[in-house]
Amino acid sequence: MTVHAFVDESRRQDTYHLAAAVVHPRQLRQTRSQLRGLLFPGQRELHFKKETLPRKRLIVSTLCALGVEVGVYSASCRLGEERARQECLTRLARDLVGVGAMRLVLDSREGRDFRDRETIGRVLRKVGRDVPLTYEHVASQDEPLLWIADVAAWCHGAGQDWARRIEPVLGEVVGLDWP
Template sequence: MTVHAFVDESRRSDKYYLAAAIVEPRHLRLLRSQLRGLLLPGQRELHFKKEKPERRRAILSAVAAFGTRVDIYRASCGRGEEWARQECLTRLVDDLLDVDGRRIVLDSRRERNRLDELTIRRALGKRPRETGVVYEHMDSAADPLLWLADIAAWCQGAGDDWARRIAPVIGSVVRLA
């Protein structure tokens, strides 16, 4: 069974969180529709840090009912935020290869996208085509599945009650150096 990963980030003080929503291709259309159904009139995307607490709680209740899975990769920013991101991304790619991951969609960071591309190519090894993995960067408004990663990363970084509320969606939390 192949899967796709939709990836976004969050940073809280010296901790970096990379979240990957793991979705089977047969569920893509339904999940996108369900997520679009959470938009308010005039809203183009869900960006969790911009939502009010009451709305966040309502969104989390809906997302938990979708039966989705998001994996979290966490690293210290002691050597820099970009270093932490690339460490998390390397581990994510390794984990995706173990579960027959075929597509990685990352929230675009514009000029820094090339750093992700280098890391992914390095993680795929000398024969990236043989893995069957494709990857791309998109603006978060272009694919609602990126919103799942945004929600999970924000909640994990916020901790306390928010981490508790997102817990049913979290598949694993991988803590890196």
């Protein structure tokens, strides 16, 4: 399956949620356009946490109509947020290799991106064969498809009504436990 994955995260209390929006290449341009259409004049990106309640509802409704799927990986932060992230990213990278994904785009965390590169590189080396998966970090204002993962991670982590609203786009939800 030729797909692209766009990744962002959310933390709720002691749980880290890593969301990956999976988009088919034929959907990339139209989906980006629809997401940009949600921006106010002068607004550079959607950051769900900062949106008003009516806007949040509109954004979630729009996402549910886009035809994308989002996987969510969750882990406890009790041994550290970075460790939780890398555990989630390890599982995500293995899953993406398993479905033959071509591209992984992560929301940049600037000075911490090297940790993601180490984790993904380790997963790809373990596969031991040529895999088509390429990966990069991009600022969220430069890639609207990252906004899908931002919204899904926030809603899933919020639980209750927000989790119910985002459920139509959720694919696999993976809970990871520490050994």
